[in-house]
Amino acid sequence: MFVCLLVATVIMSALLLISAGAKSLRTRHITEQMSTLGVPQSMMAFLIGAQIAGAAGTIAGLRWGSVGIAAAIGLTLYFAGAVTFHLRVGDRGGASPAALLALASLALIVLRAVTL
Template identity: 55%
Template sequence: MSIAYAVLTALMSAVLLASAGAKFIRPKRLVDQMSTLGLSYGVLPFLGVAQIAGAGGLVVGLRWAPLGVAAAVGLALYFIGAVATHLRVGDFKGAPPATVLAISAAVLVGLRVATL
């Protein structure tokens, strides 16, 4: 396992847990953004659980590589979907953060596969 993978895993997991926490707290800004994206209010807990699962998979993936790869692939797909959702409604301010996270997840896939 590489140091780069471990560092990026720690950073990504911290971002994911913070984002998931917001999805459970449901600040007005986030609820308004979901409305702008055309997503129902009820999808927030699912998104939060998916982010927590991804963070957990990345952390466990530090020891068990197949789970790390699976978690990173899942997160890449999650954030590609987020980018597509933002672009679909013309939310060009919301797409860049999701793009950075999608790229980060793809880098995690590559780093973990390279250390198998």
């Protein structure tokens, strides 16, 4: 079971860091998407920080279980918020990846809880 947790953690952390990197570059695609969703540019640093903290927390959670569970809860809330923002503007296509990542975050909670 720990191997499943390890694989899920590495994949999630990589996705989070890639996403944080893309947001930090503030490419036209990202800025247009955030504008469409109604996310102010002033929130970008917070979103980037939340993703980096989530990646670090899930990795640290491999050693300290409660840290991993807390990080995964935070990520679940982060991605639930992303789903809400996408659906609020009628962007069902953008909501799907966020929903998948919210479910993956829930899976991290369960996997870490059963491997404590």
